[in-house]
Each structure stands twice: as C-alpha cells, then as structure tokens.
Amino acid sequence: MNKLPLLFVGILLVFSTSWIGLVAYPYLKLGRLAPEASRDGLVPPPLTASAIGGERVYAANGCIYCHSQQVRPAWLSTDIEKGWGPRQTVARDYIRESPPFLGTMRTGPDLTNIDVRRPDRVWHYQHLYEPGTVTPGSIMPSFRFLFKVQPIKDRPSFEAVAVHGPHAPPRGYEVVPTQDARDLVAYLLSLKHNYPLPEAGDPPAADAGK
Amino acid sequence: MSSERTPPEPESFGDPPQPEEIDLSKIHGSILREHDEPAEGRESVPLWLVTIMMALVFWGGMYLAFYSGGFRAESFNPRRGMAGGAVDSNDPATLGRRVFTQNCVLCHQATGLGVPGVYPPLAGSEWVLGRDWRGDNHLVAILLNGLQGPVRVGGAAFDNAMPGWSILRDEEIAAVLNYIRTAWGNTAPPIPVEFVRQRRGLTAARAAPWSAGELQAIARESAPAPAPQPADELPFRRKAAR
Amino acid sequence: MSDLLQSLNPGTPPDARSYVERAEIDASLRAPVLLFFGTGVAWLLLGSLLGVLAAFKMSFPHLLDSADWLTFGRVRPAHLNIMVYGWASAVGIGVGIWLMARLCRVAPRHRGLLIGAGIAWNLGVLAGTIGILAGQSRSIEWLEFPGWATPILFVAYALIGVWGVIMFRFRRPGHVYVSQWYLLAAFLWFPWLYATANTLLIWQPVQGSVVGAVNWWYGHNVLGLWFTPIGLASAYYMIPKVLGRPIHSYYLSILGFWSLALFYSWNGMHHLIGGPFPAWMISASVVASVMMFIPVITVAINHHATMRGHFHYLKWSPTLRFTVVGAMTYTIVSLQGSLMAIPSLNNLTHFTDYTIGHAHLGLYGFFTMTMFGAMYYIVPRLVGWEWPSAAMIRWHFWLAASGVALMVGSLTLGGFLQGLELNDPQVAFLTSLKTVAPFRFVRACSGILLSAAHLVFAVLFIRMLLRQGGPRAEATLLSPPEIPAV
Numbered sequence: 013m014n015k016l017p018l019l020f021v022g023i024l025l026v027f028s029t030s031w032i033g034l035v036a037y038p039y040l041k042l043g044r045l046a047p048e049a050s051r052d053g054l055v056p057p058p059l060t061a062s063a064i065g066g067e068r069v070y071a072a073n074g075c076i077y078c079h080s081q082q083v084r085p086a087w088l089s090t091d092i093e094k095g096w097g098p099r100q101t102v103a104r105d106y107i108r109e110s111p112p113f114l115g116t117m118r119t120g121p122d123l124t125n126i127d128v129r130r131p132d133r134v135w136h137y138q139h140l141y142e143p144g145t146v147t148p149g150s151i152m153p154s155f156r157f158l159f160k161v162q163p164i165k166d167r168p169s170f171e172a173v174a175v176h177g178p179h180a181p182p183r184g185y186e187v188v189p190t191q192d193a194r195d196l197v198a199y200l201l202s203l204k205h206n207y208p209l210p211e212a213g214d215p216p217a218a219d220a221g222k
Numbered sequence: 223m224s225s226e227r228t229p230p231e232p233e234s235f236g237d238p239p240q241p242e243e244i245d246l247s248k249i250h251g252s253i254l255r256e257h258d259e260p261a262e263g264r265e266s267v268p269l270w271l272v273t274i275m276m277a278l279v280f281w282g283g284m285y286l287a288f289y290s291g292g293f294r295a296e297s298f299n300p301r302r303g304m305a306g307g308a309v310d311s312n313d314p315a316t317l318g319r320r321v322f323t324q325n326c327v328l329c330h331q332a333t334g335l336g337v338p339g340v341y342p343p344l345a346g347s348e349w350v351l352g353r354d355w356r357g358d359n360h361l362v363a364i365l366l367n368g369l370q371g372p373v374r375v376g377g378a379a380f381d382n383a384m385p386g387w388s389i390l391r392d393e394e395i396a397a398v399l400n401y402i403r404t405a406w407g408n409t410a411p412p413i414p415v416e417f418v419r420q421r422r423g424l425t426a427a428r429a430a431p432w433s434a435g436e437l438q439a440i441a442r443e444s445a446p447a448p449a450p451q452p453a454d455e456l457p458f459r460r461k462a463a464r
Numbered sequence: 465m466s467d468l469l470q471s472l473n474p475g476t477p478p479d480a481r482s483y484v485e486r487a488e489i490d491a492s493l494r495a496p497v498l499l500f501f502g503t504g505v506a507w508l509l510l511g512s513l514l515g516v517l518a519a520f521k522m523s524f525p526h527l528l529d530s531a532d533w534l535t536f537g538r539v540r541p542a543h544l545n546i547m548v549y550g551w552a553s554a555v556g557i558g559v560g561i562w563l564m565a566r567l568c569r570v571a572p573r574h575r576g577l578l579i580g581a582g583i584a585w586n587l588g589v590l591a592g593t594i595g596i597l598a599g600q601s602r603s604i605e606w607l608e609f610p611g612w613a614t615p616i617l618f619v620a621y622a623l624i625g626v627w628g629v630i631m632f633r634f635r636r637p638g639h640v641y642v643s644q645w646y647l648l649a650a651f652l653w654f655p656w657l658y659a660t661a662n663t664l665l666i667w668q669p670v671q672g673s674v675v676g677a678v679n680w681w682y683g684h685n686v687l688g689l690w691f692t693p694i695g696l697a698s699a700y701y702m703i704p705k706v707l708g709r710p711i712h713s714y715y716l717s718i719l720g721f722w723s724l725a726l727f728y729s730w731n732g733m734h735h736l737i738g739g740p741f742p743a744w745m746i747s748a749s750v751v752a753s754v755m756m757f758i759p760v761i762t763v764a765i766n767h768h769a770t771m772r773g774h775f776h777y778l779k780w781s782p783t784l785r786f787t788v789v790g791a792m793t794y795t796i797v798s799l800q801g802s803l804m805a806i807p808s809l810n811n812l813t814h815f816t817d818y819t820i821g822h823a824h825l826g827l828y829g830f831f832t833m834t835m836f837g838a839m840y841y842i843v844p845r846l847v848g849w850e851w852p853s854a855a856m857i858r859w860h861f862w863l864a865a866s867g868v869a870l871m872v873g874s875l876t877l878g879g880f881l882q883g884l885e886l887n888d889p890q891v892a893f894l895t896s897l898k899t900v901a902p903f904r905f906v907r908a909c910s911g912i913l914l915s916a917a918h919l920v921f922a923v924l925f926i927r928m929l930l931r932q933g934g935p936r937a938e939a940t941l942l943s944p945p946e947i948p949a950v
Binding site (some may be wrong): 014016019020022023024027029030031033034035037039040041042043044045050058070071072073074075076077078080082084085088089090091093094095101102103104105106107108109110111112113115116117118119121127143147149150151153154155156157158186 | 521529531540601602633639648652671673676677678679685725737844884887895901925
C-alpha cells in the first residue's frame with residue numbers, strides 16, 4: 013500500500029458507503045415526511061409557539077441526558093408493557109421536533125407520552141421547582157432557576173405555584189414561573205404520541221375513545 | 223504553498239531548523255538511543271481467522287436477509303409483515319393490563335401499592351374491592367369522573383387528585399377494573415361492560431371529580447351477576463406471537 | 465536534505481543521518497505539538513473536574529443546583545465536549561502530526577499553520593464550552609457546541625488537514641507504514657464527518673428523526689474513525705519502536721485497516737436499536753458491529769505477536785506500559801461493543817449506566833491511555849529532557865488504571881442491574897434508581913482517582929517543560945530494566 017492515490021481513493025470510497033446509507037438515505041426517505049390526517053386533525057399536531065420555546069429550554073438544560081423520548085417495539089423490549097406508550101414510535105412521530113430528543117439514557121422516565129400520564133400543568137411546575145415534593149425519592153435536580161420567588165403584592169399571582177415543605181418560599185413570598193418555565197411545561201404537555209399511525213403497526217388502545 | 227515535487231530548499235521550510243543548531247553531539251540522548259522507525263514482518267494471516275471471517279460474513283448476510291423488513295424505508299420492523307407491537311386487544315385480560323400500564327401505572331405503580339402518602343394503593347384497597355359502604359357504582363364513578371380531596375385507603379390518609387378517565391371506552395374501563403380487581407392478590411368479581419355503560423349514561427352531565435364525602439352519600443350498588451369469565455393466568459411477559 | 469548532512473563526512477555511519485533527521489523533525493515540531501499537548505492537559509484537568517461534579521450530582525441532586533449554568537444537564541455535556549475536543553482531539557492531533565512527520569521523514573514546513581490551528585482550536589473549544597454552560601446547547605449528543613462556535617473548530621481543523629496532506633505529499637519516498645494509513649484516513653475522515661454533522665444538524669437542521677441517524681453516524685464515527693485510528697496508529701508505532709522489532713504481519717495490518725474502515729463506519733445505528741428508523745438501517749449497524757470482530761482480533765493478533773516474549777518491558781517502559789494497556793483495552797472494549805449491539809443484549813444495556821461504562825472504557829481505557837503512552841515517548845524528544853520523576857509516572861499509571869477500572873466496573877455492574885429492573889414491568893421506575901445509587905457513588909469516587917492521576921500528570925508535564933529534576937543520561941524508567949536499555 014505505497015500508492016498514495018489508491019490509498020486516498022480507497023479511504024474515501026469505503027467511508028462514502030456509510031455516508032450514503034446512514035446519512036443520505038434517511039435524509040431522502042425520512043427527511044420530508046408529512047403529518048397524517050386523522051379524525052382529530054393532523055397528527056402529530058403542530059407545536060404551539062410556547063412549546064417551541066420550551067423545546068429550546070429542554071435542550072439548553074440537557075433534559076435529554078436523563079430522559080429518552082422513544083418507545084421501542086414489543087418484540088424487542090418491555091417499553092409498552094412498562095407504560096411508556098401504546099405503540100412503538102416511528103419517524104413520523106418526530107417531524108414536529110427540532111431536534112428530536114430521542115435520548116440514550118433512562119435515569120428518568122421516558123417522556124414520549126408524558127402528557128398522557130401527567131396532564132396537570134401545576135404538577136409540572138411543582139415538580140420542576142422541587143422534584144422531591146411531588147415525587148419522593150427522585151434524583152432530578154431542582155430547576156428553581158426557572159422560577160421567580162417574589163413578594164406577594166396585593167393578592168397572590170394567579171399562577172403562583174403552591175410549594176409546601178422545606179422548600180416553600182418564605183412567608184409573604186410566592187413562587188411564579190418565568191416564561192422559560194411556562195414554555196417548558198407547554199412543551200412537555202405537547203408530548204403525546206398515542207394516536208394511530210399506519211406504519212407503526214399497533215393501533216393504540218385509546219383509539220376509538222370518543 | 224508550493225507544489226513542486228523536488229525536495230524543497232531549506233529556506234522554503236515553514237520554519238527551517240538552522241543547520242548550525244543541529245550538532246550531533248548536542249542531540250538529546252532520547253533521540254540517539256531510539257530504534258529505527260518500525261518495519262513490518264511478513265507473517266501470513268492465520269487460517270482460523272480466515273475461517274471465522276467467512277463464517278461472520280455468512281452470518282451477516284443471513285441476518286440482513288431475515289431482519290431488514292424488506293429494506294423498505296417505511297418498514298420499522300425487522301421481520302417483514304410483523305406488526306409493530308400488536309397484541310390481541312379483544313382479550314379482556316390483556317386489554318385491562320394494557321390500559322393499566324398506559325394510564326394508571328405511573329401513580330398507582332406496577333405493584334399496585336401506590337406511593338405512600340401520595341398515591342393510594344389499589345392492592346387490598348376497600349375502594350377497589352367494594353368493601354363496607356363502597357359498591358361497584360362508586361368505583362366506576364371514580365374512574366369516569368375522578369376523585370379529589372382527602373380520602374382514606376387501607377387506614378392511611380391521602381389528599382390528592384385523580385383525573386377522570388371518561389376518554390376510555392366502556393370496554394376498556396371494564397377491562398381495567400377487572401384487572402385491578404384480580405391483580406396483586408385482589409379477588410373481587412368483575413364488572414360487566416353493560417354496567418359501565420349504564421353508569422356513564424347516568425353521570426353524563428357531571429364533569430367535576432367526586433369527593434369521598436359525595437360518594438358516601440350515594441347508596442351502594444352492585445353490578446349484576448357477571449358473565450362467566452375464564453380465570454386467565456396473566457402472562458408475565460408477552461412474546462410476539464408469530 | 466540539510467546542509468549539515470551534506471557537510472558530514474562521506475564515511476559517516478547511516479545512523480548519524482537519521483539522528484540529525486529526527487532531531488530536525490523534533491525541533492521544528494516542538495512548538496505546535498507542545499501547544500496541543502499543553503492545552504490538552506489543561507482541558508483534561510477542567511474536564512475531570514466537571515465530570516466529577518456531574519457524577520456527584522447523581523448522588524446528591526442538590527449539589528450546586530441553584531445556578532442554571534451548573535445544572536447537571538449543562539455540566540455533563542460540557543464535560544463530554546471538553547474531553548472529546550479539548551483533550552482527546554487536541555492530544556490526538558499532537559501525536560498524529562508528530563508520528564506523521566517522523567514516518568514521512570521530512571522536517572515539516574508551515575509550522576505557523578499548525579500553531580495558528582492550535583490556537584484557533586482552543587478558542588473554539590473555549591467558546592463552545594461557554595456556549596453550553598450559558599444554555600446555547602441544542603442537546604445533540606457529541607455536538608453540543610453552539611453553531612457559532614463550531615466553525616472556529618472547523619477552520620482550525622482544516623488548517624491541520626491541509627498541513628497533513630502537504631506533509632504526506634512531500635514525504636521521503638519509500639514504504640508507507642501502517643500507522644501512516646491510519647493517520648491519513650483519520651485526517652481525511654474527520655473533516656467529512658464534522659462538516660456533514662454540523663451542516664445537517666446545526667446550521668441547516670434536517671427534519672425529525674433523521675437528526676438521530678446523522679447524530680449517531682457522527683457520534684460513533686468520531687470514536688471509530690477519528691480516535692480509534694489515531695490510537696491504533698500510535699500503538700502500531702510505539703510497540704515496535706520501543707521493542708526494536710518489526711510489527712508481526714503486514715498482511716494482518718492491511719486486513720485490519722480496511723475491515724475497520726468498512727465496518728466501523730456503519731456502526732452508528734446500534735445506539736438507536738428499537739428507535740424510529742427503517743429496520744434495515746438498524747440491522748445493518750448490528751451486523752457491522754458484530755463484524756468489528758474481524759478488525760479488532762486482527763489488530764490484537766498483530767500487537768500480541770509483536771509483544772510476545774517481551775512483556776517484561778512493561779515493567780520498566782512507561783510508554784509501553786500505557787500503550788499496551790490501552791491496546792489490550794481496545795480489544796476488550798471493542799468485543800464488548802460487538803456484544804452490546806446484539807438486540808437481545810442491547811435491550812438490557814440500552815438506556816443504562818452500562819453504556820456510559822462502555823464509553824469510558826473506550827475513550828479512556830483505550831484512547832487516553834494510549835495517548836499518555838505516546839506523550840511519555842514524544843515529550844522528552846521535543847523538550848530535550850528526561851521525565852523528572854519515575855515515582856510520579858508510577859503514581860500516574862496506577863491512579864489512572866485503578867480509577868478507570870473502578871469506574872467501568874461500577875458502571876457495568878450497576879447498569880446491568882438497572883437494565884434488569886428497567887425491563888421488568890412489575891418493578892416501579894424509582895426502584896431502578898435506588899438500585900444504581902450505590903454504584904453511581906462509587907463511580908463518582910473513581911472520578912476523584914482519575915482527577916488525581918491527571919493532576920500528577922499535569923505537574924509532571926509542567927516540571928518537564930521547566931526542565932526540573934536534573935539532567936539524566938538515561939531514560940526515566942519505571943524500574944531498573946533487566947536487560948540493557950537501548
């Protein structure tokens with residue numbers, strides 16, 4: 013192997029096979045998927061402006077390092093039995109996400125369908141402010157920096173978050189979410205992938221709920 | 223940058239080492255004592271390695287042939303024609319278990335024990351089993367509209383909110399009630415779909431969750447005698463049945 | 465060649481010519497390589513600190529949690545990116561250019577290109593790290609540096625790449641050694657990888673799940689086609705060089721090189737088994753991962769057969785001890801990786817600490833140890849000084865080796881138990897956290913061992929630059945050699 017041009021071409025040619033297969037191919041085949049029409053409108057539904065802001069907060073604070081957003085199929089794993097979702101997630105589930113947070117760790121629960129399990133906005137605020145108060149034993153860090161602790165003016169703010177226990181604000185003060193916290197919760201509440209998709213195979217159990 | 227093939231003059235080196243700097247007697251010992259630049263021997267590739275390689279290539283080809291879903295972009299399952307995670311949703315036992323794992327497990331836990339002080343247990347719960355003043359109608363009502371405020375379960379006090387699950391079909395509600403009444407050592411008769419349908423009709427106007435006190439004010443009712451059900455052993459782990 | 469060579473007497477032995485040639489190469493590379501090494505060591509210390517902090521946050525979630533820039537989700541990617549770009553890539557570039565110049569047997573031109581690249585590279589890493597801590601990350605693993613920082617890195621890298629190709633172009637004619645193949649390939653692959661990933665993920669993001677595919681094509685190839693070739697090039701050079709015997713087999717080298725290029729580049733999707741991707745892509749990665757057995761076992765035979773009968777060198781040669789431990793770890797970690805890609809086993813290890821253990825075994829046990837070995841060889845030649853303390857080298861080795869063993873051991877065992885519980889629908893989620901908690905604490909403590917190792921090495925490196933410890937006539941060896949040192 014003393015011929016430089018041959019070595020050069022060989023090195024690039026061999027590598028280009030994986031570029032074609034793992035980059036160009038999905039780009040061409042999955043890079044322009046359209047949402048699917050369903051009885052309840054398009055699925056996956058578009059994100060609200062607030063949820064798009066929340067996506068950025070989710071990324072900035074690295075939620076992905078503990079929370080996955082993917083449900084593996086039943087032939088491979090117990091994800092569905094475990095309650096992470098009614099069916100495996102497929103490419104079309106992620107077309108609204110930029111970037112999609114597939115994740116590689118489950119130090120925390122999978123969030124693909126967190127809105128199905130936790131539709132309560134207040135719970136999310138309390139949980140983000142101090143996870144231990146609503147989930148004893150949680151090792152999620154507190155995201156207090158997404159909230160303001162401010163003195164109560166004439167009357168409590170309409171969106172003041174009730175925090176009890178040792179982390180409660182001092183008397184006369186209240187905890188209110190910042191815009192980042194509102195956006196993040198809006199994003200979490202948009203995570204709901206229990207609609208049917210033809211390529212996903214398994215029709216969800218709550219399919220004909222109405 | 224020059225692209226001539228001839229060896230460059232010392233001046234053209236980006237930073238030419240000054241010849242007078244390099245004095246053989248001043249070259250550091252680490253350079254003087256080192257061996258020549260490495261060379262290569264010409265031993266041949268062992269036969270056993272070639273054999274293993276061939277076997278691996280064969281295995282790889284077979285794997286790709288069998289587990290590539292026909293090499294289609296929309297095929298998310300390696301076995302062509304095999305549905306993603308399909309289970310037979312007509313079987314009430316499986317359906318109930320599935321509804322539970324999708325909707326209930328996060329609070330009440332897969333063990334049915336809940337979280338002490340936060341989420342009430344279902345295992346051994348008087349509400350689930352229909353003990354004392356609590357009837358089947360109360361359990362169905364909680365599931366349809368939710369339950370809010372203080373409640374005692376198994377001697378412990380809880381103060382939390384459970385959302386209503388009226389989005390579930392009657393079959394699903396019946397199935398999941400059936401599941402929680404037979405799992406974790408619970409033994410209570412199943413609640414038929416017709417009973418759920420009837421209760422849903424009666425409480426259709428109500429949107430707010432119940433409180434424990436409100437429920438106690440309602441007289442106990444039992445579902446009509448259940449249709450015979452096979453006492454199914456729940457599979458611990460579902461296998462793809464193909 | 466230089467005037468000096470011409471001025472030498474015709475009767476000068478051939479060795480003298482190569483001494484001067486090497487001395488010239490080393491003299492002209494002194495500044496750029498020491499720049500990459502020095503900044504690399506500084507990033508290594510900072511990265512270790514962040515790693516230890518992130519690890520202890522797992523055990524004590526309230527540790528330093530009031531400021532947004534110190535939250536776990538920012539410290540962890542800062543740790544990873546500093547280690548990948550600030551330490552491993554920088555020191556890899558330093559070792560790579562030195563090996564390339566030595567094997568091409570020309571004193572390199574355009575040293576300014578390399579120094580400029582070194583400065584720009586470090587500015588890029590600094591900007592990117594600040595970006596992550598300031599909340600500018602897009603949470604694409606291994607590519608967390610914000611889009612305004614990565615072009616700096618790319619330009620810096622382009623300068624190095626151009627330099628590398630010129631270097632190779634003007635090499636002294638003759639045999640091209642296996643290390644040169646690996647280095648040339650790494651220097652060509654990395655810009656392709658980095659440009660593709662940044663274009664499709666950061667600057668012009670593609671839609672939906674395609675991001676995941678490109679992300680892990682990049683993420684795994686940085687390991688497989690950037691760090692691994694540099695690490696192997698170093699091992700392929702250092703083992704025969706220190707022993708003074710040829711590498712076992714040229715044919716095994718060829719087989720190992722091309723099978724690595726083909727199979728490693730297809731590995732990425734094994735990080736996404738069960739994910740939202742066409743089945744064939746994932747199956748292709750599973751097959752390619754298992755096929756990695758071929759290049760790995762080939763390299764292992766080649767290195768082992770070269771070492772055979774000379775393992776006692778490990779007792780006294782710092783270079784060889786670090787390099788051989790690194791090369792052996794390469795075999796272990798790669799075979800482990802092949803097994804982890806098999807879906808039924810991946811099901812157990814995916815989403816757990818087991819994978820984190822595997823990543824540290826690869827990037828630390830293999831690559832970092834190999835780079836330490838190379839630095840122990842290269843730095844004395846650049847500085848013209850012997851390492852000031854054998855005791856400190858011993859401390860460095862044993863702290864690093866025991867630290868990484870403890871870390872990988874605890875993560876592997878803890879991750880295995882975590883995987884069993886995550887897969888069991890009867891077990892509540894929080895139980896899996898309680899199970900891994902003690903293992904995570906041990907792992908955080910192992911980070912302290914590694915940080916101590918890095919501190920020892922940093923002090924040693926600075927003492928070396930300051931030429932402390934008195935002049936020595938002989939190499940600094942870990943223990944007195946049983947055979948005469950050469």
